[in-house]
Amino acid sequence: MSEASGTPARQEQERSRVTRQRLMEAAIGALSELGWAGATMTVIAERAGVSRGACQHHFPTRADLVAAAVEYVGHQQVEAVLRKAARLPADARRTEAILHMLAGIYLSPVFTAAVQLWVAAVADPELRAQLAPLEARVGREFHRLTVRLLGVDDGVAEVRELIQGTLDLIRGLALANLLRDDSARRKKVLHRWALTLDEALGARRARKA
Amino acid sequence: MSEASGTPARQEQERSRVTRQRLMEAAIGALSELGWAGATMTVIAERAGVSRGACQHHFPTRADLVAAAVEYVGHQQVEAVLRKAARLPADARRTEAILHMLAGIYLSPVFTAAVQLWVAAVADPELRAQLAPLEARVGREFHRLTVRLLGVDDGVAEVRELIQGTLDLIRGLALANLLRDDSARRKKVLHRWALTLDEALGARRARKA
Numbered sequence: 322m323s324e325a326s327g328t329p330a331r332q333e334q335e336r337s338r339v340t341r342q343r344l345m346e347a348a349i350g351a352l353s354e355l356g357w358a359g360a361t362m363t364v365i366a367e368r369a370g371v372s373r374g375a376c377q378h379h380f381p382t383r384a385d386l387v388a389a390a391v392e393y394v395g396h397q398q399v400e401a402v403l404r405k406a407a408r409l410p411a412d413a414r415r416t417e418a419i420l421h422m423l424a425g426i427y428l429s430p431v432f433t434a435a436v437q438l439w440v441a442a443v444a445d446p447e448l449r450a451q452l453a454p455l456e457a458r459v460g461r462e463f464h465r466l467t468v469r470l471l472g473v474d475d476g477v478a479e480v481r482e483l484i485q486g487t488l489d490l491i492r493g494l495a496l497a498n499l500l501r502d503d504s505a506r507r508k509k510v511l512h513r514w515a516l517t518l519d520e521a522l523g524a525r526r527a528r529k530a
Numbered sequence: 531m532s533e534a535s536g537t538p539a540r541q542e543q544e545r546s547r548v549t550r551q552r553l554m555e556a557a558i559g560a561l562s563e564l565g566w567a568g569a570t571m572t573v574i575a576e577r578a579g580v581s582r583g584a585c586q587h588h589f590p591t592r593a594d595l596v597a598a599a600v601e602y603v604g605h606q607q608v609e610a611v612l613r614k615a616a617r618l619p620a621d622a623r624r625t626e627a628i629l630h631m632l633a634g635i636y637l638s639p640v641f642t643a644a645v646q647l648w649v650a651a652v653a654d655p656e657l658r659a660q661l662a663p664l665e666a667r668v669g670r671e672f673h674r675l676t677v678r679l680l681g682v683d684d685g686v687a688e689v690r691e692l693i694q695g696t697l698d699l700i701r702g703l704a705l706a707n708l709l710r711d712d713s714a715r716r717k718k719v720l721h722r723w724a725l726t727l728d729e730a731l732g733a734r735r736a737r738k739a
Contacts (some may be wrong), residue, residue, distance in 0.1 A: 338638050355653050358567045417701045421684055433652060440646050444564050452710050480723035489719060495704030499648045512699060513691035521726045 329419060338464060341379050342492050343369040345390035352387060353411055353433035357441035362386070384451045394431040402426065408468055417515035419470045420491070424511065426463070427495035435459075436496070463488055483521055485494045550588050554580040561596060562642035571595070578622035593660045596647055603640040604668045608675050611635065615679055626724035628679045629700065632672070633720065636704035644668075645705070649656035672697055681730060696711055699723060 347369035351360035362383050366376040380386035402422050409418050426432070439456075442449040467484050468475045475481040494510065496505045560569035571592050575585040578738040582658035588594035611631050635641070645702050648665075651658040676693050677684045703719065706712045 353652070356567075356649060358565075359653060394600060433649075435651050435706070436645070437652075439705070440565060440642075440649050443562070443646075443708055444568060450711055456709055478718075479722060482718050483726065484718045485715065486723050486726075489702035490569060490695055490699040491702065492705055493698035493700065496648070496701055496705060497698065499652055500658055500665055506694065509687075509691050510695045513688060514576070514695050517692065517695075517726060517730045520730070 337379070339373055340369075340375060341389075342388060344371055344376055344379060345393045348387050348390040349394050349431050349434045352390075352437045353430035356437045359388075360437075363411055364479060373422075384448055384528050385433070386454050388441070388451055391431060391435050392455055392459060393440065395426075396462065398426045398429060398431060399462055400469075408473070409470070413519075416471065416519050420487070420511045420515050422470070423463070423467060424494060424507065427491050432492075432495050433499065436499070449523055458519075471522070480522065482520060485516060487514065517530075537621050546588070549578075549580055549584060550598075551602075553585055553588060554597060554602045555581055556580075558643045559592050559600035560604050561599075561646045562639035565646045567707075583731075584667060589601050592681060593657055596643070597660055597664050599645065600640060600644050601664055601668060604635075604644075605671065607635045607638060610670055611679075612677060616678070617700070622728075624683050625728050628676070629696070629720045629727075631679070632676060632697070633673070633716065635704060636700050637707055639700075641704050641706065645708070669697075676687065689731065692727060693722055696723070 344365065347365045348360065351365050351368055355364065360383075363374055364380060365383075365386065366373050369376070376386070380389065402425075405422065407417055409422075435456075437454055438448070442452050464475070464484060467488060471483070471484070473480050475484055490510075494503070494507050498507070535609070553574065556574045558571065560577055564573065569592075571580060571585055574592075574595065578585070582648050583596070611634075614631065618624055618631075625727050644665075647657070647661055651661050673684070673693060676697060682689050682693070683694055687720065699719075703712070703716050707716070
């Protein structure tokens with residue numbers, strides 16, 4: 322960004338932003354590959370090329386860092402999907418294309434990192450308390466994204482429940498992909514789900530009209 | 531079981547069966563509560579009230595024990611659902627009741643234990659190799675159970691894909707329940723999916739007829 326060449330305060334701010342970003346990206350990588358036990362502050366700082374002290378200056382605890390990382394990287398992915406949304410087909414294949422885009426988020430390391438955190442939180446009430454509001458926020462952002470892409474009115478309970486179910490399905494598919502490449506099966510399931518969802522949303526629209 | 535009062539060989543066999551069962555149940559409890567890192571052989575043997583040596587006699591490695599445990603406890607739950615199936619309503623509420631029964635399996639500690647294993651396997655190729663065929667077997671058993679309860683013909687691709695999607699949805703719902711009690715939302719999502727699934731399966735049947 323051109324601001325980096327501004328005043329010393331601006332430069333300092335920009336350096337700080339870049340360091341935070343590198344730490345968050347390193348946290349997602351370490352968590353998704355090594356799990357909660359393996360992704361220590363030392364490992365994450367090393368991967369980011371940042372000193373342990375600088376790391377702790379930005380994120381006092383590991384829970385602070387990973388929570389910020391899941392939210393930041395999750396948000397980045399939502400933004401990336403929105404940028405690609407203009408290229409979505411407008412015809413009958415649209416819903417299926419949207420489901421594949423959403424599945425793409427859940428198939429990325431940020432989902433693996435999030436699942437690593439969720440399961441670590443099962444045995445750690447403090448971590449759980451920190452993650453619960455984060456999960457709710459990220460969940461709402463994915464829900465809004467889906468509503469926007471599908472162009473539906475989620476003020477209607479039936480529609481809202483179908484959207485939620487769709488995101489639960491995609492999360493389940495992502496879990497199935499942790500151990501092996503499940504893409505062939507996933508493609509068929511998403512194709513069928515897209516047709517079923519279109520029929521259900523269409524029926525809903527028809528009843529409304 | 532009455533066989534326990536039989537010949538010494540029979541008694542020995544029965545004792546061995548009981549010990550294995552206790553170890554497998556302790557493994558599920560330890561894994562679901564403490565995760566892969568915390569559920570050591572020592573912890574599991576202690577919880578089962580079995581010596582470390584006896585534990586290793588039955589299960590040479592921890593991976594052997596947990597893989598056997600997930601399969602055994604998963605199978606027990608399928609059997610329990612089949613026993614309760616006779617009491618399922620035969621009317622329009624049947625599909626929803628089936629979805630709740632299936633969700634019950636995924637909401638139990640065996641699912642939490644399985645997710646703990648899956649995420650540990652991400653960083654452990656040896657564990658992954660051992661778990662992949664197990665996951666496939668357990669997945670097939672749940673699929674067959676669902677087909678049987680719903681009374682559908684999964685030789686038809688559309689039906690098979692809808693059943694798979696239903697199980698992926700339920701897995702996703704179970705994941706959402708790891709951090710908090712998600713039952714109110716889950717109830718609505720399953721209600722809506724039951725209606726949608728019935729319509730989709732009904733349309734399929736109508737086209738076939």
